Amino acid sequence: MRIVVTVKYVPDINTERGFEDCRVVRSPAEGTLNELDENALEAALQLVEAAGQGEVVALTVAAPDGDVALRKAFQMGVTRGVRVSDDALAGSDYFGTAAALAAAVRKLEEESPVDLVITGMAALDGLGSVVPVLLAAELGRPALHLAKKLAVSGGTVTVVREADDVTEELSAPLPAVVSVTDTANRPRFPNFKLIMAARTREIEAWTAADLGLDPATVGAAGARTQTVSAAPRPPRPETQLVTDKGDGGVALAExxxxxxxx
Amino acid sequence: MTNRTILVLLDPATEVRTGVLELLTIARGLGRVEAVSLESPTVEALAQLGAYGVGTVRQAELPPALHGDERHLPAVVAAALAAAVRRADADVVLLPTSFANKEAAALAAHHLGAGLIIDAAAVSEDDDRRVVGSKRVFAGSWDTACAVTTDVAVITVRANAVVPAAAEAAVEPVVEGFAVQVPELPVTLVSRTVKPRTSGRPSLEEAAVVVAGGRGTGGDFGPVEDLADALGAAVGASRDAVFEGWWDAYIGQTGVTIAPRVYIGAGISGAPHHRGGMQAAQVIVAVNSDPEAPIFEICDFAVVGDLADVLPQAAAEIRKHKG
Structure with missing residues (x-):
């Protein structure tokens, strides 16, 4: 079982997040692994452990600061990390990101087949939840999005998904792309040995040219949307705070x- | 006025949901409005579409090999939308935001080489006549605007973006069939079950008023439901409350994301996860026994007190007012 998990370097949701020149501010002090990707890593590690052999590769498209996300993946037990970095990729939209991820998966396939790509359900900065599906479309593989339960058996992957008041069971032949929700599992805590090992693990850095990507089709140059403005919301007016002394409900209604x- | 053609996804076609009426209202500001359905619209639905200015309903004729519930798969919806855009030579496709519709929108945009905007709160056009989608991001703390640079724009729009308004003059919609080729489905739909909507209450996604309960309810959602029913509101919960098994649908950045006129949180502390799903609400009210609850920082109005006392009293007061 060989699994690629896509991970994203995002601003921590517990910090003040913002934009500069219409791009999300990503600083190493406040940047972290997208929390929802931990569920994807956990799902992949469990499948490889159950199979008794195989490999989990963490893959990210990011500037070098994004290594933070790969280090966190190493801490969970991933043994290989690949970062695709290129100025030509800056400003990518959903499609550019999916194209770069797909090209990296194809490059990994040149070594040996990739049975599954597993992703988180969304990235907590953009919350679009569409890159998993677009990645599958780019790769020409079945997409099983928002899996709450995931099982692989005899070359078939089966998922249960719950979204929008609908519960579905879906199956597809491998290789496939699966995204898992934040209720799919409980991500493991890193142990001391893995934390130490993660510090010195080598991260492979690939460029757009390494992947055969045409710079005109990715990054800001290839983007089909362009962020034209980004402004902080005005602060809310001060909270009107009432302490209930027997008429708090009346105050609320009023x-x-x-x-x-x- | 422009000569754009805007397609709005009508799914289901047996009723016109509030979210669709909002989209039709937005679409009329952009150009000529048509609806796309995957089944036969009912007479009532057609009348309502006509009142909202829809002149044409394009009904997908799906391959007979497709059975039953497969027509709900995002790949099928996307194929229908892409075919409808080509048939109508349309410029913009609007879908109400949901997980399934985001997936369908992404695939349709992939087929069409179109620009994609997810979760827009408003759609307009800029000085260069480009379609612009505005969004509220980072848990409601920033406003962004994105211009689509391709010929076709596919946009999902969140609920409560506008107040639905009928067209000045009603029209009589014409239903036109169009054939849709669906490539062999790579995914097998083993089973599909739809949770029935609670009768008498609006859906959480679409409601203008939402009352939500959290850990502070201790598992008793009675006061939350009581206030919701007095207000005609939907009921939601925090993720903790759902994990405890006290309620079934949670509000949060990975659950249901809402942007109602009024959000009332009871016994909810306001963790980042929850705030990411409700902070775009226009007015935020909280009831919590802990005066230090983080949710108070983002509230317009708050009561420090026991929700079991405050909520029923507020419900009674509102019922008294309504007579």
């Missing part, structure tokens, strides 16, 4: 009525 919200 607030709603006064503001024409009923």
């Amino acid at each position: 607030f709603l009525l006064r503001n024409d919200l009923v």
Whole structure:
């Protein structure tokens, strides 16, 4: 079982996030592995452990700062990390990102087949939740998106997904692309040995040219959308705080009525 | 006024949901509006579409080999949307945001080489006549605007983006069939079950008012439901409450993302995960016994108190007002 897990370097949701020149500010102090990717890593590690052999490769498209995300993947037990970095990829939209990830998966395939690509359900910065599906489309493989349960048996992957009040069971032949939700598993905590080993593990850096990507089709040059403005919201007016002394409910109702919200 | 053609996904076609009415309202501001359906629209649905200015409903004729629930697969919806765009020579496709529709939108844009915007809160056009989608991001703390640079734009729009408004003059919609080729499906649909909507309550995704309960309910959602019903609101929960098995749908950045006119959180501390799913609400109200609850920092109005006392009293007061 050989599995590629795509991971993303994102600003920590517990910090002040923002934009500069219409691009998300990514700083090493506040950047981290997208938390939802931990579920993807956990799912991949469990499958390889159950198979008794194989490899999990963590793959990211990021500037060199993004190594933070790969180090975290190493800490969980991943043994190989690949970062695709290129100025030509800056400003990629969903399609450019999917194209770069797909090209890297194809390059990994030149070594030996990749049975599964597993992703998180979304990245916590953009929350688009479409790259998994676009990656599958780029690779020409079945997409099983938002898996809450995942099982692989005899060359077939089966998932249960719950979304929008619908529960579905889907199956597809391998190789396939699967995204897992944050309820699919509980990601493991890194142990001391893996944390130490993660520090010195080598990260392979690939460029757009290594992947045969045409610079005109990725990055800002190939993007089909362009962020034209980004502005912080004005701060909310101060909270009106009432301490309940027996009439807190009445105060709440009056607030709603006064503001024409009923 | 422009000569753009805007397609709005109508799925299901047996009723026109509030989210679709909002999209039709937005679409009329951009150009000529058509609807795309995957089944036969009902007479009632057609009348409502006509009132909202829809002159043409394009009904997909799917391959007979496709059975039953397979028509709900995003790959099939995407094939229908792409075919409809080509048939109508359309410029913009609008879909209400949902996980399934995001997937369908992405695949349709992939087929069409179109630009894709997910979760727009408004759609407009800029000075260069490009279609622009505006979004509220980073848990409601930043506003961004994205211009589509390709000929075709595919955009999912979140609920409550606008107040639905009928067209000045109603039209009589014409239903036109169009053939859709669906490539062999790479995924097998083993089973599909739809959770029935709770009768009498709006859906969480679409509701203008939402009352949500968290850990502070201790598992008793009675007061939360009581206030919701007094207000005609939907009921939601925090992820913790759902993990405890107290409620089935959670509000959060990975659960249901809402942007109602009013959000009322009871016994919810306001962890980043939850805030990411509700901070775009226009008015935020919280009830919590902990005066240090982080949710108070983002509230317009808050009561420090026991939700079991405050919520029923508020519900009674509102019922009294409504008579």
